[in-house]
Amino acid sequence: DAGITQSPRHKVTETGTPVTLRCHQTENHRYMYWYRQDPGHGLRLIHYSYGVKDTDKGEVSDGYSVSRSKTEDFLLTLESATSSQTSVYFCAISEPGLGEQFFGPGTRLTVL
């Protein structure tokens, strides 16, 4: 299994509070991604990174920001959480030119 951890694994927060999710990898993969999984939608890309300090928006980026100051860490921040951001969040990693992405165990976020 790829060395990918996500923290926290579960979080319950209130509307309007900031939340930061962390993805940490030990594989030294250059590319990292954040997805959310919702019923009826599959996995949708939020943001991705092709290297340190090189990030870009995905399909559903509104309300989210990311940062990548080190190869191994990719942070996802919800500046002001809303109930529509209740979801399961997955981090993934890959290498350039290889189609396969490897996923972390996920973070279940509930916004009340």
Add this chain to the structure above:
Amino acid sequence: DQQVKQNSPSLSVQEGRISILNCDYTNSMFDYFLWYKKYPAEGPTFLISISSIKDKNEDGRFTVFLNKSAKHLSLHIVPSQPGDSAVYFCAASDLTGGGNKLTFGTGTQLKVEL
């Protein structure tokens, strides 16, 4: 607009029989296709992939078929086992175009019954 579609939300198969999961796509730029398997409370696990230059790829009990003219791919699992019960996601990317981003379907819940 859903570029990758899995029109069957669920599929039930008897143990030992073949499971066939289907996936359709609309973006002709997609040139690499993958299947992922997901158990509850775990992350998706890569299962098998196929490049658009091929029409079939096999790995043990799992075979993926690609029909580019129909923009359709399928995953065959034979024989099906109870441990195969999971959600299966189809995904696609424009790998040659330099993008490693994946576009996922909505998933098919496979249940393999004894």
